[in-house]
Amino acid sequence: MNFLDGTEAGADGILTLAKRALELRAGATPTQHPGKRVAAVFLNPSLRTRTSMEAACGALGAQPLVITPGKDAWALELEDVVMDGDKAEHVREAAGVLSQFADVLAVRAFAGLVDAEEDRRDPMISAFAAHASVPVVNMESALWHPLxxxxxxxxxxxxxxxxxxxxxxxxxxxxxxxxxxxxxxxxxxxxxxxxxxxxxxxxxxxxxxxxxxxxxxxxxxxxxxxxxxxxxxxxxxxxxxxxxxxxxxxxxxxxxxxxxxxxxxxxxxxxxxxxxxxxxxxxxxxxxxxxxxxxxxxxxxxxxxxxxxxxxxxxxxxxxxxxxxxx
Amino acid sequence: MNFLDGTEAGADGILTLAKRALELRAGATPTQHPGKRVAAVFLNPSLRTRTSMEAACGALGAQPLVITPGKDAWALELEDVVMDGDKAEHVREAAGVLSQFADVLAVRAFAGLVDAEEDRRDPMISAFAAHASVPVVNMESALWHPLxxxxxxxxxxxxxxxxxxxxxxxxxxxxxxxxxxxxxxxxxxxxxxxxxxxxxxxxxxxxxxxxxxxxxxxxxxxxxxxxxxxxxxxxxxxxxxxxxxxxxxxxxxxxxxxxxxxxxxxxxxxxxxxxxxxxxxxxxxxxxxxxxxxxxxxxxxxxxxxxxxxxxxxxxxxxxxxxxxxx
Amino acid sequence: MNFLDGTEAGADGILTLAKRALELRAGATPTQHPGKRVAAVFLNPSLRTRTSMEAACGALGAQPLVITPGKDAWALELEDVVMDGDKAEHVREAAGVLSQFADVLAVRAFAGLVDAEEDRRDPMISAFAAHASVPVVNMESALWHPLxxxxxxxxxxxxxxxxxxxxxxxxxxxxxxxxxxxxxxxxxxxxxxxxxxxxxxxxxxxxxxxxxxxxxxxxxxxxxxxxxxxxxxxxxxxxxxxxxxxxxxxxxxxxxxxxxxxxxxxxxxxxxxxxxxxxxxxxxxxxxxxxxxxxxxxxxxxxxxxxxxxxxxxxxxxxxxxxxxxx
Missing domain, CATH: 3.40.50.1370 (Aspartate/ornithine carbamoyltransferase)
Known part of the structure; x- marks a missing residue:
């Protein structure tokens, strides 16, 4: 299951997750997932989202892998173009590789705020969802912030x-x-x-x-x-x-x-x-x-x-x- | 043993590592090394190398320590000069300190692509290898990419x-x-x-x-x-x-x-x-x-x-x- | 207990910590603190401090959460002003949120070196100490470097x-x-x-x-x-x-x-x-x-x-x- 706008879980599914969160807050022990990994790709800055995702991984015994393309990784191309410009890596390969390194792939990419129709397509999160072979979590996209x-x-x-x-x-x-x-x-x-x-x-x-x-x-x-x-x-x-x-x-x-x-x-x-x-x-x-x-x-x-x-x-x-x- | 161009392991040693990798891929459990640490120094961007090294550490129960000099750490001097320029830290100290903090020291530093003779000396990885007191892994240097x-x-x-x-x-x-x-x-x-x-x-x-x-x-x-x-x-x-x-x-x-x-x-x-x-x-x-x-x-x-x-x-x-x- | 200039521990307390450090160096096993987290906020670059804090967390079975505001997180406002300028997040919220995500909050923020009276107030570490609800560690401030x-x-x-x-x-x-x-x-x-x-x-x-x-x-x-x-x-x-x-x-x-x-x-x-x-x-x-x-x-x-x-x-x-x- 992807988690792109949150409706994938349904109204009852979201309620169940919310209530489980309140149990964990009250001291319940989270199920351990040793050997699992979550790759978290940040195209934009984040305090709460990155920190909470990393901490959640740790609490579950899983390993967070944080990637910031264009800063400590390569800038990403989304379109089917001849790649002779500035962008060194296509999202097809980035998603394909990270799907082999991790069990969940989380992505943060804000709206460009220039072209409404482009933002409506929610291009970055959609591209990762299209090319990943593991579940994708939206950590805030052009359109949604389901976390x-x-x-x-x-x-x-x-x-x-x-x-x-x-x-x-x-x-x-x-x-x-x-x-x-x-x-x-x-x-x-x-x-x-x-x-x-x-x-x-x-x-x-x-x-x-x-x-x-x-x-x-x-x-x-x-x-x-x-x-x-x-x-x-x-x-x-x-x-x-x-x-x-x-x-x-x-x-x-x-x-x-x-x-x-x-x-x-x-x-x-x-x-x-x-x-x-x-x-x-x-x-x-x-x-x-x-x-x-x-x-x-x-x-x-x-x-x-x-x-x-x-x-x-x-x-x-x-x-x-x-x-x-x-x- | 350092791993600077891969030949240190010999032809048979490399084959053994390659076959062990395929076993791990097929589900073998990696030996655990709790309490061990790998310091990974990135002078250049990386997606696969950083992520795979971090994930490998985690799978082995070891801790990765990622350092990006000039960004979240100090710019490094390699030469025996009077350090009155821009570089705040000499590789002697960086390697000497990290050798105390970690059990393996991994370094990524691309070619300058300006001076062939300088790149031939592979200056950054060579300097770390010279000054570290723990094994050094080359995560891509001017000359080699043994991983x-x-x-x-x-x-x-x-x-x-x-x-x-x-x-x-x-x-x-x-x-x-x-x-x-x-x-x-x-x-x-x-x-x-x-x-x-x-x-x-x-x-x-x-x-x-x-x-x-x-x-x-x-x-x-x-x-x-x-x-x-x-x-x-x-x-x-x-x-x-x-x-x-x-x-x-x-x-x-x-x-x-x-x-x-x-x-x-x-x-x-x-x-x-x-x-x-x-x-x-x-x-x-x-x-x-x-x-x-x-x-x-x-x-x-x-x-x-x-x-x-x-x-x-x-x-x-x-x-x-x-x-x-x-x- | 905060650790802002080190005197909070007293002369004997510091000696006890120093001697315990030498025991750990000699091979004593550190007490494990699984499920605990240390949030480490870096407003300035660091090699030894970040790496040693991360490694110390790992050795204790705790999780380090590294945050670099203005780079992978938001720039911080310290003053009680109408926030219509460049700074997106107030330290009140940053400290309040991180206090919920971590058990210890560590902060690094150098002197501005422009206004002596401002640096004497040690504004960033003081603001975190004022607004955090968990112990605060100074990882080098305008005035002190107790680690x-x-x-x-x-x-x-x-x-x-x-x-x-x-x-x-x-x-x-x-x-x-x-x-x-x-x-x-x-x-x-x-x-x-x-x-x-x-x-x-x-x-x-x-x-x-x-x-x-x-x-x-x-x-x-x-x-x-x-x-x-x-x-x-x-x-x-x-x-x-x-x-x-x-x-x-x-x-x-x-x-x-x-x-x-x-x-x-x-x-x-x-x-x-x-x-x-x-x-x-x-x-x-x-x-x-x-x-x-x-x-x-x-x-x-x-x-x-x-x-x-x-x-x-x-x-x-x-x-x-x-x-x-x-x-």
């Missing part, structure tokens, strides 16, 4: 119980000095929809998510007894969870400069204490810009689940790899 | 049996957008000669290997019942193995621009399906430029041993370290 | 016995092509003073250490039965140990160019054989500029303890982590 989605689900289960159907969650856009990919908000939307939650996406006009992804999440949520709605203000209503994240609007894709000007007028979208419902938990995937995305009073306050959410990255990486290495 | 040679030998043994004397192998030059070092072709030539194979080196005029190395391989092959010949076309005859690789001509050493112009006229040296004898396996050390060095039809075709060859990097690293850590 | 101090103490104990009170040690300034931080000389001074040694700091006028640190060391040495004196020549008297190191003068802090001109006239401060008392051991923390800081005849001669000192980095890292992971 984050699994950690978020474990956090929701911990606070809201393991029947998440109809629970109210708001995913809100927030300001940021740079234009950012939508992998995390896409994933929050998808993971919440998969569990049948009642999801509201709040963003300024012009910052909509990819309509194909919103449509997919809407039908997924409906099938689970929930729903997806969009609004253009930060009235969080009776939300039980508020997840903040900045992202680039899909319609303005690639027009980063125009968007930056637009964004400068949106400082009032910072999540401040007055906006947060009294009963809601506050989440963000980290790293977070203090004072820009969210006020320090929220981030450091009693309603913040942010550090727990990051901590759950370790326990969910462990529960996922425990299951994948047993295959 | 590749061992993996290639295991691949030959797997397909051709363990008496390689007189087996026909062609090492062919191939086009490439950049001027490349000769460590890999030197090693293929040396490793094949060590086993007494019948080696043909095929390259355009002006792209000859170092005549000292050809002479050494010729006498080594003769001693083993084989031979070395050179030709300037790609008639592969009845070759059982064709190994492709681009390299810089020794006589044009360092004149990269002139060579680039020359190379532009040699696109017809790409290995295409029509050139490959029906019985021959195709090999390349990777990374490979698709459509430049070799046609995709060959690389992805049934005669390609390329992925097996790369996979054998793991098993041969394991058999070599298994033996070295037992010393 | 080096512990390895030096083990080296002193090995040669001079475990009652170091009144033993004569000279810390001498030495030339260097670049202006360097004072963390190592500060630490040598502090570690020797903590053991009640008789410390002489020898340096040219204008290259004094931070007077606050000299005052602190003076009272610490006096309490232990030793003392601290300063001189402006290289008469090493009857020193039993001579430690060489270049550093930037505190009064000239940040005026690197002026200091470089000044330094050009101080080539005669190189440690040469004629200066070294016949009974004294020579020490340097490495990396060392041969022929600039010290003559090769001293560095490679029979009185040099330099490689032993570096080797002790492994055994002292092991004794320290063995104790910290048992907490």
């Amino acid at each position: 984050q989605g699994l950690a978020d689900t474990a956090t929701w289960v911990n606070h809201l119980g393991d029947d998440l159907r109809g629970k109210k969650i708001v995913l809100t856009w927030a300001p940021h000095p740079r234009a950012l990919p939508a992998a995390v908000p896409n994933q929050v939307l998808l993971s919440a929809a998969l569990q049948g939650m009642d999801v509201t996406v709040a963003h300024p006009e012009g910052f909509e998510l990819d309509p194909q992804i919103v449509a997919r999440a809407t039908s997924l949520a409906a099938a689970g007894g929930g729903g997806v709605s969009v609004r253009h203000d930060q009235d969080f209503g009776e939300a039980e969870v508020v997840v903040a994240k900045s992202w680039s609007g899909f319609s303005g894709y690639g027009r980063r400069e125009a968007e930056a000007a637009h964004r400068a007028e949106l400082g009032h979208w910072t999540v401040t204490p007055d906006k947060l419902p009294a009963s809601a938990g506050f989440m963000h995937c980290l790293p977070v810009r203090r004072g820009v995305v969210v006020a320090p009073e929220v981030l450091d306050g009693p309603q913040s689940w942010v550090l727990e959410e990051a901590g759950n990255r370790l326990w969910t990486a462990m529960s996922l790899l425990e299951a994948m290495l047993a295959e | 590749q040679g061992l993996a290639d030998t295991a691949t030959w043994v797997n397909h051709l049996g363990d008496d390689l004397r007189g087996k026909k192998i062609v090492l062919t030059w191939a086009p490439h957008p950049r001027a490349l070092p000769a460590a890999v072709p030197n090693q293929v030539l040396l490793s094949a000669a060590l086993q007494g194979m019948d080696v043909t080196v095929a390259h355009p005029e002006g792209f000859e290997l170092d005549p000292q190395i050809v002479a050494r391989a010729t006498s080594l092959a003769a001693a083993g019942g084989g031979g070395v010949s050179v030709r300037h076309d790609q008639d592969f005859g009845e070759a059982e193995v064709v190994v492709a690789k681009s390299w810089s001509g020794f006589s044009g050493y360092g004149r990269r621009e002139a060579e680039a112009a020359h190379r532009a006229e040699l696109g017809h040296w790409t290995v295409t399906p029509d050139k490959l004898p029906a019985s021959a396996g195709f090999m390349h050390c990777l990374p490979v430029r698709r459509g430049v060095v070799v046609a995709p039809e060959v690389l992805d075709g049934p005669q390609s041993w390329v992925l097996e060859e790369a996979g054998n990097r793991l098993w041969t690293a394991m058999s070599l370290l298994e033996a070295m850590l037992a010393e | 080096q101090g512990l390895a030096d103490t083990a080296t002193w104990v090995n040669h001079l016995g475990d009652d170091l009170r009144g033993k004569k040690i000279v810390l001498t300034w030495a030339p260097h092509p670049r202006a360097l931080p004072a963390a190592v000389p500060n630490q040598v001074l502090l570690s020797a003073a903590l053991q009640g040694m008789d410390v002489t700091v020898a340096h040219p006028e204008g290259f004094e250490l931070d007077p606050q640190i000299v005052a602190r060391a003076t009272s610490l040495a006096a309490a232990g039965g030793g003392g601290v004196s300063v001189r402006h020549d290289q008469d090493f008297g009857e020193a039993e140990v001579v430690v060489a190191k270049s550093w930037s003068g505190f009064s000239g802090y940040g005026r690197r160019e002026a200091e470089a001109a000044h330094r050009a006239e101080l080539g005669h401060w190189t440690v040469t054989p004629d200066k070294l008392p016949a009974s004294a051991g020579f020490m340097h923390c490495l990396p060392v500029r041969r022929g600039v800081v010290v003559a090769p005849e001293v560095l490679d001669g029979p009185q040099s303890w330099v490689l032993e000192e570096a080797g002790n980095r492994l055994w002292t890292a092991m004794s320290l982590l063995e104790a910290m992971l048992a907490e």
Whole structure:
């Protein structure tokens, strides 16, 4: 089984992994997989993802192999071209070789944020999935971040119980000095929809998510007894969870400069204490810009689940790899 | 025992390591060496070499320590000079310290490709070998790549049996957008000669290997019942193995621009399906430029041993370290 | 217990750790701490420190997690600011997350060497110590290098016995092509003073250490039965140990160019054989500029303890982590 957007495991499978993660957090002993190896390829920087994957491997008695192409390995070519340019290695060989060296292949490759259609194809993770002969884990791609989605689900289960159907969650856009990919908000939307939650996406006009992804999440949520709605203000209503994240609007894709000007007028979208419902938990995937995305009073306050959410990255990486290495 | 060009182990020793690698590949349990450490110093990028060495250590219960001087460690001085320049650490201290931290010291340092006589001295690996007090493994130097040679030998043994004397192998030059070092072709030539194979080196005029190395391989092959010949076309005859690789001509050493112009006229040296004898396996050390060095039809075709060859990097690293850590 | 300048362990605690390191070096089996993790954050390059910490973890059955912010992780913000600049992650979150992933958090962050008052606050290590919820180890900060101090103490104990009170040690300034931080000389001074040694700091006028640190060391040495004196020549008297190191003068802090001109006239401060008392051991923390800081005849001669000192980095890292992971 690949783990490319998290839906491969199904709603129940994700719940099982989330609950197992909470057991491991509570002290359960992970199943040991000595002699197994996980190759983790990083095309982009990472603190939580790399560290949690390495630590999860260690806890399972498996060995992590970290590769950073273009830095300590070769730059990768994805296309079927005559390779007379800068890229020294084709993903066919990289995936084919690493599949012989490891039992699971994990890849991190952000969106280019230039060409929407190219990012929609999610080229790097798709190429590894196409050419690997072992299961592939997405450690954040142009479109998805299912390890984050699994950690978020474990956090929701911990606070809201393991029947998440109809629970109210708001995913809100927030300001940021740079234009950012939508992998995390896409994933929050998808993971919440998969569990049948009642999801509201709040963003300024012009910052909509990819309509194909919103449509997919809407039908997924409906099938689970929930729903997806969009609004253009930060009235969080009776939300039980508020997840903040900045992202680039899909319609303005690639027009980063125009968007930056637009964004400068949106400082009032910072999540401040007055906006947060009294009963809601506050989440963000980290790293977070203090004072820009969210006020320090929220981030450091009693309603913040942010550090727990990051901590759950370790326990969910462990529960996922425990299951994948047993295959 | 150092492992600097592979001949230290002798023809029989290399065969023993190659056959042990195939046993490990077939499921034999490697001898465990808990508490042992291998320090691996990378002056150049690596995918297969680093990953296979790390994985081999893990499989043996030993710990890999990866060091990349000039990036996450200090730049190294090799010469006996007053150190008032950019280099912060002398190889005497680096080798002396790492010899206390690890049981085997592995080093990767490519040719400078500017000064033939300097590269002939193989300065970095030679300096580590001179100053280390533990065995030193060459993970590709200016002149040699014996881990590749061992993996290639295991691949030959797997397909051709363990008496390689007189087996026909062609090492062919191939086009490439950049001027490349000769460590890999030197090693293929040396490793094949060590086993007494019948080696043909095929390259355009002006792209000859170092005549000292050809002479050494010729006498080594003769001693083993084989031979070395050179030709300037790609008639592969009845070759059982064709190994492709681009390299810089020794006589044009360092004149990269002139060579680039020359190379532009040699696109017809790409290995295409029509050139490959029906019985021959195709090999390349990777990374490979698709459509430049070799046609995709060959690389992805049934005669390609390329992925097996790369996979054998793991098993041969394991058999070599298994033996070295037992010393 | 944090380990920020080494004095947290007390004079007796440091001696206990140093003696345990010498036992481990002699073959004692380290206590195993399976399932424990040490996160090691490197803001600056390192050979000995990273490698010895990784190897020490491995020997203890613990897992090292190496993070290099700004390279394979995010650049860190330390101040309470609105984060609309280049830095993507605040140390609050980095320390908070890593405290959940690891049992000990180790940090390396050199002095900026621009603003003396800022470096005096030792901002990065202080920020991690403030925000971590697990013990923090200083792997060299703006002010201190207690792992080096512990390895030096083990080296002193090995040669001079475990009652170091009144033993004569000279810390001498030495030339260097670049202006360097004072963390190592500060630490040598502090570690020797903590053991009640008789410390002489020898340096040219204008290259004094931070007077606050000299005052602190003076009272610490006096309490232990030793003392601290300063001189402006290289008469090493009857020193039993001579430690060489270049550093930037505190009064000239940040005026690197002026200091470089000044330094050009101080080539005669190189440690040469004629200066070294016949009974004294020579020490340097490495990396060392041969022929600039010290003559090769001293560095490679029979009185040099330099490689032993570096080797002790492994055994002292092991004794320290063995104790910290048992907490």
